[in-house]
Amino acid sequence: MSIEESTVPQRSVTIIGQGYVGLPLAQAAVRAGWLVHGLDVTVSLVEALNGGMSHIDDLSDDEISEMLDLGYCATVNPAVICNSDVVVMCVPTPLGEAGSPDLGAVKAASRTVGENISEGTTVILESTTYPGTTDGVVQLIIESASGLEAGEDFHLAYSPERIDPGSQKYGIKNTPKLVGGVNDAATQAGVAFYGDFVDDPVAMSGTREAETAKLLENTFRHVNIALVNEMAKFCNELNIDIWEVIRGASTKPFGFMRFTPGPGVGGHCIPIDPNYLSFEVRKQLGYPFRFVELAQEINNSMPHYVVDRVATLLNAHRKPLNGSEILLLGVTYKADIADQRESPARDVADLLQAKGAIVRFHDPMVDTWNLDSGPIPREEDLDRAVREVDAVVLLQAHKTYQLDHIASRATVMLDTRGVAPLPAQRL
Template sequence: MPADLAVIGLGHHGLPLAQAATTAAIDTLGYDPDARAVHELTAGRPPVDGSLSAAEIRRMLGSGFRATGDPAELGRVRTAVLCAQTPLGADEHTLDLTALRETARTLAAKLRPRTTVILESPVYPGTTEGLLRSILEEGSGLRAGRDFHLAYSPSRHDPGSRTHDYAHIPKVIGGLTPACTEAAAVFYGRITDRVVRARSPREAEAVKVLETNYRHVNIALVNEMSWYCHDLGIDLWDVVRCAETKPFGFQAFRPGPGVGGHGVPIDPNHLPYSTRSLGYPLRMVELAQEVNGRMPRYVTQRCAQLLNEHGKSVRGARVLLLGVTYKPDLADLEGAPAHEIGSRLMELGAHLSFHDPYVMQWRVHGHPVPRADSLYEAVAGADLTVLLQQHRTYDLQGLAVKAQLLLDTRGASPAGAAERL
């Protein structure tokens, strides 16, 4: 059965797009080579990261959404959006474009004239015009900009947000030709309120680089401020509260135990092919990665210091971690700093346990960490409780009363109720 849209890659980028398109009454097909993921979605079960609920999946299916692992269906769509995952590779510098290459080859074999192809995955500037274009043209025998439309649009999704839904987030689009841009604009105009046209795919790709790195650099700045203020006996949280009253030239960021999630920092110097290297790194990005990468170690040091100040050693201490996901009110563990913090505490000899309303099982280095069933009893029994993620269900005032020691890495507890980062 033909469809208006094929969303290729049903992960954290693809599913929100598929949901928005289905809500807008666009006949949407979801393709993923992972047979298990397709089976789970078809059965109405939500993704493990909790980005969509079972009710939302059922509504999508009831509105006509179909998930498939059959590439033959990709040859009968008007628009194909590639949402393959591009995580950091093993070297933690370069993006792993393996999934993008594979899905592009799959699409190329079925691509037909007049199809609009859009890439949404985070990539390096030049990937759409270079890598993706060459794979599609070689695999299809068609020519981008003449036989089919090709464009890039950076994914902009705020998982779990109650204020930023898909339809009200402007979409940036950069096409290979003006006609490509307009074809993509027509598609996105059906599901979003505003479309912003970039000069080319490169500018659109660079938008993602800037947006992602902006977040990391500013988080790194406020993380460094947390060290500085702690050493001087200054309440950083009060500093941020006051600073954010400035109506110009300042946007408030807050420190935390580390940076997680899917928006990895992108340094265009680290390219998969040396001929495109700038010859120099983005120093601010490198420094931000260095600073943010130190936060789990810093949190562990603060845990040891806090225990020591109260006559206890880390070795043998009962440490309870609250919230092990990367973002509040989601089950997504991608890049969450809790794993490294838990690992470091275990290496120091702490007896670790955890609680998270969205995570039933959690492992560190392959070893299962006991989950606290009774939250308040666990808090009262722990030598140290560490808030790593501020889920809405946590009553920080009540937990602070119960806890022997509470280290709040999110500044969520009432002033004076806990030790803050």
């Protein structure tokens, strides 16, 4: 080691919240040579991480062990913030009562930062939230708890997470990262941090533009999914194959982006995040964000539509939904990951049960599946179950499913993803 190398202190970052967003960020930073403190309030999670165990799909246990070897440590002790050059907040932003934003975790994390921050630190919020959170909520809490001033004594910026869980193509490194600070110096400090492990950090003019850009991205998907969902419904009535329509339209090399219908929207970004924007628009300006509200109405209707279609298919076999055995295939919100958050499969199962159907499920990624009504029985023998039940509903097309095999054995099969061959019926 050269003299220069030995005298340069290792830069350290505290990442608050070690979930789907914070943990991959911790991996990227530690691999880039940062000393990483993974701060979380969940003791069992911190213990598991320090024991080399991962709790998210995108990171294996081996990768957690590699992180620990490189200088990562999970902790519940907020004192690690005092000696950190950078602090990044990746805490949850769920919906509260009546669909309003719940900033409880963001406020709690901001207080923790304020009580422990040193002068010169760069603080970045990554949680998805409504415009004005960084400079209107986070900044005030940190300033009042620390006595320091943003823009003078510490840098403050917003940088939305764009993680695509399960993606083999896009990760932290090759996904451009927006950074908008409370002033230019804060933006540049954020860009410098991410520049260590992101190919293309993008400076934004301010925190509110960066916050709103994230919400535009999510709302764009929400609205376009709703568009094809609504078209799927009337195309079925008109006896037009929506999947063929989409295949045709997708050949246009410009001005069209392919979205596909489905049983509803799941995960965090689509069902929840656009509410942050519509709620704030209504609160501040007094009028609705009509696109979001319409998209919500259409996307939320899809589980009902799936159940109606199953009932119609069974009817053709002279069977009622009441008493029929229905096998749901794939209950996660996205293919090939284990994440069940906000999965529309829950609504489909609830609605089927409410109509008297006997519901079972199969999912190679999910061992137990609990609804409010209780656990749903898991089928171990897929082949036998497909032959036994009255109807099979493909909700998530995990790549391990041999769909031609399943479609040829099922009495009735509804394919909500447009990937199974005949005789399966598509949405």
